[in-house]
Amino acid sequence: GIQVEQSPPDLILQEGANSTLRCNFSDSVNNLQWFHQNPWGQLINLFYIPSGTKQNGRLSATTVATERYSLLYISSSQTTDSGVYFCAVEGMDTGRRALTFGSGTRLQVQP
Amino acid sequence: DAGVIQSPRHEVTEMGQEVTLRCKPISGHDYLFWYRQTMMRGLELLIYFNNNVPIDDSGMPEDRFSAKMPNASFSTLKIQPSEPRDSAVYFCASSLDRTKETQYFGPGTRLLVL
Numbered sequence: 370g371i372q373v374e375q376s377p378p379d380l381i382l383q384e385g386a387n388s389t390l391r392c393n394f395s396d397s398v399n400n401l402q403w404f405h406q407n408p409w410g411q412l413i414n415l416f417y418i419p420s421g422t423k424q425n426g427r428l429s430a431t432t433v434a435t436e437r438y439s440l441l442y443i444s445s446s447q448t449t450d451s452g453v454y455f456c457a458v459e460g461m462d463t464g465r466r467a468l469t470f471g472s473g474t475r476l477q478v479q480p
Numbered sequence: 481d482a483g484v485i486q487s488p489r490h491e492v493t494e495m496g497q498e499v500t501l502r503c504k505p506i507s508g509h510d511y512l513f514w515y516r517q518t519m520m521r522g523l524e525l526l527i528y529f530n531n532n533v534p535i536d537d538s539g540m541p542e543d544r545f546s547a548k549m550p551n552a553s554f555s556t557l558k559i560q561p562s563e564p565r566d567s568a569v570y571f572c573a574s575s576l577d578r579t580k581e582t583q584y585f586g587p588g589t590r591l592l593v594l
Binding site (some may be wrong): 400402404410411412417455456457458466467468469470472473 | 511515523537584
């Protein structure tokens with residue numbers, strides 16, 4: 370099946386810093402989503418972005434489908450950004466409507 | 481819309497007991513997914529339905545697990561008998577019936593089997 374690798378696995382930032390999270394995937398995708406799992410365990414949709422660039426406030430994402438990677442940018446980080454960020458993809462060739470998740474990037478933003 | 485609804489939010493049970501987790505998808509969504517999150521294996525798909533029909537149950541760990549979707553607005557995931565290794569967070573998600581669509585996740589059920 371499709372493989373998803375996220376980096377870095379852990380990241381510690383000071384409040385106000387910027388960061389870039391990366392997601393590499395092994396095959397063409399129909400769907401790519403970025404999630405934030407907050408300290409209460411909820412999975413919050415950040416972006417649906419199988420290709421192109423999107424922005425939502427301090428967060429933006431870019432997916433280069435031809436090169437099989439996606440980047441999530443967090444600018445001016447806040448303590449509320451802490452948690453685990455997951456990239457999840459749905460492979461195009463499998464005919465299977467299911468997301469395969471990466472192992473996540475655990476972000477800690479310190480005041 | 482209220483989003484995907486799951487119940488209970490927390491469940492503590494003893495080994496050997498039956499556990500039933502419930503999910504109400506977003507109205508109008510034709511796909512329903514059950515995922516499980518553990519420290520060891522991360523987030524993984526258990527089973528998904530399309531128009532109430534199970535399509536892929538290859539992720540269901542063993543016969544102790546079963547899932548049903550009797551109608552478009554309700555699904556259950558049952559574990560019988562439960563074991564301590566079933567302790568995990570179980571998420572339900574739903575999406576529209578189109579190839580390129582966002583999956584929306586419920587808040588999850590945190591299960592602890594003692």
